[in-house]
Amino acid sequence: MKYSLSNLAASAAIAGTALAASGDFNVLTMNVAGLPAILQGNDVPGDKTVNSKTMGSKFSEYNYDVIHVQEDFNYHAAIYETDSHPYRTATSGGVPFGSGLNSLSRGQTKYFFNYNRVKWNVCSNASGADCLTPKGFTFIRKTRTNPSLTPVRVQVDEGIFVDFYNLHADAGTEPDDLTARAANLKQVADYIDVNSVGNAVVVFGDTNSRYSRTADAIRVFRTQNGLIDTWVELIRNGVEPTAESLCDNPSTTNYCETVDKILYRAGPTVDLKATHWSYESNKFLQADGNVLSDHNPITANFTYNPGTTLRQSNFWGGPWGNWFSDAPKLATLSKPKAASLTVRGADRLDGVSVQLTDGTTFSHGGSGGTAASLSLAANEFWTGAVLCQGQKDSHTRNFYIKATTSTGRTVEAGKTTSDCLTSTAPAGWQIVGFMGQDGDEVDQLAFVYAPQ
Numbered sequence: 001m002k003y004s005l006s007n008l009a010a011s012a013a014i015a016g017t018a019l020a021a022s023g024d025f026n027v028l029t030m031n032v033a034g035l036p037a038i039l040q041g042n043d044v045p046g047d048k049t050v051n052s053k054t055m056g057s058k059f060s061e062y063n064y065d066v067i068h069v070q071e072d073f074n075y076h077a078a079i080y081e082t083d084s085h086p087y088r089t090a091t092s093g094g095v096p097f098g099s100g101l102n103s104l105s106r107g108q109t110k111y112f113f114n115y116n117r118v119k120w121n122v123c124s125n126a127s128g129a130d131c132l133t134p135k136g137f138t139f140i141r142k143t144r145t146n147p148s149l150t151p152v153r154v155q156v157d158e159g160i161f162v163d164f165y166n167l168h169a170d171a172g173t174e175p176d177d178l179t180a181r182a183a184n185l186k187q188v189a190d191y192i193d194v195n196s197v198g199n200a201v202v203v204f205g206d207t208n209s210r211y212s213r214t215a216d217a218i219r220v221f222r223t224q225n226g227l228i229d230t231w232v233e234l235i236r237n238g239v240e241p242t243a244e245s246l247c248d249n250p251s252t253t254n255y256c257e258t259v260d261k262i263l264y265r266a267g268p269t270v271d272l273k274a275t276h277w278s279y280e281s282n283k284f285l286q287a288d289g290n291v292l293s294d295h296n297p298i299t300a301n302f303t304y305n306p307g308t309t310l311r312q313s314n315f316w317g318g319p320w321g322n323w324f325s326d327a328p329k330l331a332t333l334s335k336p337k338a339a340s341l342t343v344r345g346a347d348r349l350d351g352v353s354v355q356l357t358d359g360t361t362f363s364h365g366g367s368g369g370t371a372a373s374l375s376l377a378a379n380e381f382w383t384g385a386v387l388c389q390g391q392k393d394s395h396t397r398n399f400y401i402k403a404t405t406s407t408g409r410t411v412e413a414g415k416t417t418s419d420c421l422t423s424t425a426p427a428g429w430q431i432v433g434f435m436g437q438d439g440d441e442v443d444q445l446a447f448v449y450a451p452q
């Protein structure tokens with residue numbers, strides 16, 4: 001993550017149009033072997049509390065941008081004692097209550113908005129007593145916006161968002177384990193299809209799967225979600241291995257396969273590219289050279305850029321209701337342009353709708369409230385919007401919208417509050433659709449931009 005004001009200013013100056021910021025970030029995933037020592041020694045020498053403190057201090061020393069841990073059960077406090085990442089999820093408990101999944105970030109608080117923990121539908125006791133704890137996966141929608149730059153980015157560049165998933169799939173190789181694990185990975189893939197449609201995604205965690213074990217369903221992320229495995233891409237020249245290649249611990253080569261994976265895809269509004277992959281084993285050793293965990297930790301670096309044909313604003317409102325995105329459909333259209341807008345509201349914002357010149361219509365929210373419409377001229381573009389949010393039943397949602405066109409005409413619905421966000425399309429761009437979360441009102445909303 002290399003946010004800098006000078007980069008932003010420089011890119012804003014290029015060609016007179018606002019270019020959104022680009023940058024990079026890196027991730028680490030590590031199974032921290034935190035089951036109670038009495039249950040599971042993990043064949044790791046030394047004291048688990050001491051080893052956990054060492055892991056925490058290594059997390060800080062190497063300053064990874066985002067870390068996913070698994071099996072973070074009974075020595076969680078020791079890791080957090082020595083780690084200094086400013087944003088970290090709270091433990092869901094030790095064995096048998098917790099999931100063992102946590103995320104640590106050196107981004108800002110918005111990093112953890114939309115944080116869900118989902119339990120597996122299927123588990124197997126055949127080996128490893130996987131049903132003992134509610135293992136599963138977590139889902140985090142993360143913003144790349146640095147707080148000190150938010151005012152700039154909102155008005156000039158708008159948001160870059162990536163959905164991050166942590167997981168720990170069923171372990172073991174008995175038939176029931178393989179069945180449970182395949183069901184686990186399919187559950188994540190199905191969840192991504194619903195909750196990350198139109199978004200860039202990074203899945204990093206302990207899949208307990210190998211490409212060389214054909215009963216493992218690890219390929220589901222490629223076939224169903226279009227994810228790329230960073231290790232396959234960067235270390236294996238794009239070829240998924242079919243022959244087993246077990247790793248030493250610490251691993252002496254990047255070529256061998258581990259069950260921990262980092263997979264990703266770009267989205268229609270954000271470009272994402274993996275640039276580096278490595279085992280980090282030699283950075284995570286005890287003072288005497290012994291390993292800290294029975295898993296080799298792995299890292300990957302990514303660069304991100306705003307999309308060239310679609311971009312998006314930041315979100316306003318709260319993460320409630322069902323996720324939607326018009327970006328995938330918009331990505332298939334040539335020169336989309338708004339022909340008319342309809343917004344509905346009364347005490348709050350009920351619905352938003354845009355019809356494009358080719359007849360494509362995107363509608364979100366419900367049919368309540370009073371409708372207000374605006375037809376745009378051929379040379380008139382929808383260029384900006386104000387959203388205001390408030391509380392309804394203790395949840396944040398949108399209360400008001402005012403849309404503005406390139407000729408200064410407006411249409412509005414709902415009631416203003418004191419908590420509003422103005423989104424303006426970058427120069428030469430326009431609003432053509434939406435993404436966010438809705439029910440019969442518009443809980444959360446962002447705008448999709450395309451070139452005029």
Ligand SMILES: *[C@@H]1O[C@H](CO)[C@@H](O)[C@H](O)[C@H]1NC(C)=O
Binds near residue numbers: 123124125131132
């Ligand atoms: C696994 O074992 C636990 C503890 O004995 C038991 O409660 C659970 O029902 C078992 N689950 C399955 C799927 O066999």
Ligand SMILES: *[C@@H]1O[C@H](CO)[C@@H](O)[C@H](O)[C@H]1NC(C)=O
Binds near residue numbers: 001301
């Ligand atoms: C990966 O990212 C980290 C953190 O930004 C950086 O220190 C490291 O040099 C990067 N590695 C490579 C090979 O780009």
